[in-house]
Structures are given as structure tokens and as C-alpha cells.
Amino acid sequence: MNTYKHLLKSITLLLLIPVLYSCGGEESSEPRSTQPPVEEPALTEFELEHGIGPVTEPIEIGDIDPDLVTKGRNIYEMKCEMCHNYQGRMVGPELGNVMERRSPEFVMNFILNPSGMVREHPVGQELLREYMTAMPFQNVQKDEARAIVEYLRYYYEENN
Ligand code: HEC
Numbered sequence: 001m002n003t004y005k006h007l008l009k010s011i012t013l014l015l016l017i018p019v020l021y022s023c024g025g026e027e028s029s030e031p032r033s034t035q036p037p038v039e040e041p042a043l044t045e046f047e048l049e050h051g052i053g054p055v056t057e058p059i060e061i062g063d064i065d066p067d068l069v070t071k072g073r074n075i076y077e078m079k080c081e082m083c084h085n086y087q088g089r090m091v092g093p094e095l096g097n098v099m100e101r102r103s104p105e106f107v108m109n110f111i112l113n114p115s116g117m118v119r120e121h122p123v124g125q126e127l128l129r130e131y132m133t134a135m136p137f138q139n140v141q142k143d144e145a146r147a148i149v150e151y152l153r154y155y156y157e158e159n160n
Contacts, residue, residue: 048121051107051123051124053113055112064154069151075148079138080095080148086155099149099153104153108145108146114134
């Protein structure tokens, strides 16, 4: 009986050892970062002017295409209007004149990659500081973003 008790005690002690160990080791348990911070790769000239995202080449822009405008307007009213006014700030910046401020590729990249734009592009970073809300990706496809651009071009021409 006595040996049995003794054995139990030893086992309990053995089980306690790792617990005691982990309590003392505070300092060494945190991995210390000795790596220098990774340099952000500089943006290309294209990215600086036209944004970062799936649009990496100049897109074709011609006369305003009315079918594309209609398609773009429908998506815009469904997915953008709740945060953007044509004139004056709302949750996000005014977009009635965005085609004057930005290139079509820039607007498409902002629509298609809003989180990347506020993280990595100087204009996006500045906008996030100003508006303090991150524009969420609205589940818009590339051809839909192109249609929205057409609608915003149309809007700008009609109102200026
Ligand atoms: C939940 C609100 C919200 C929705 C919905 C939203 N946006 Fe935004 N948008 C913002 C905010 C806020 C910014 C400023 C950047 C930031 O903080 O993320 C912004 C920035 C932009 C910009 C950059 C403007 C500039 O001056 O360069 C464009 C373009 C844009 N949005 C287009 C759209 C389009 C098109 C849609 C619909 C597909 C849309 N947004 C939907 C909130 C929104």
C-alpha cells in the first residue's frame, strides 16, 4: 500500500515538472525577431498612376457605350450608392467627378482591390486616413468594374 502511495506521488511530481518549467521560461518562450523589416517593393510607375490590382495594362477607352452605361448604373445603384455621393463626401469620397481625378484603370483597381489599395498605394492610404472606413470589396467582377467606369464617365460628361 505504501509503495503504491509512493508511486502515485512520484507520478504526480513527474507530471508537474513540465508545468513548472513552462512557468519559469517566460523570457525565452517569445520568439525574438532578429530579422530586419522587409523592404516594401517600390510601386511601378503604372501602379502609382493607375493603382494596384488586377488591371495592369491600359484599358481601351472609346466613345461612351450606352449599353455599358446602363449595366454600370445598375451595379452602381445597388453596390456603391449607399456610401458615395456624386457631390460631397459621405462614407466615402464623392464620385461624380472621380473620372477627372483618376484614370479609368485606377478606378477599376480601387473597385476590384480596395483593401490592397488602402494598404499599399499612397493615394489609398491617404484616403483611408481621411475617411477612416475601409471600403469593402463589393464582389464586383472585372467587366462590371469596367461598366461602372463607363457609367461614371457618362455621369461626368452629362454634368460638366
Ligand atoms: C461601405 C461603404 C462603401 C461602399 C459600399 C463602396 N465604397 Fe468606395 N470607398 C469607400 C471609402 C470609405 C473610400 C475611401 C477609401 C477607404 O477608406 O477605403 C472609398 C473609395 C473609393 C474610390 C476612390 C476614390 C478616389 O478619390 O480615388 C472609388 C473609385 C470608389 N470608392 C468606388 C466605389 C464603387 C464604384 C463602389 C461600388 C462598387 C464603392 N466604391 C462602394 C466606401 C465605400
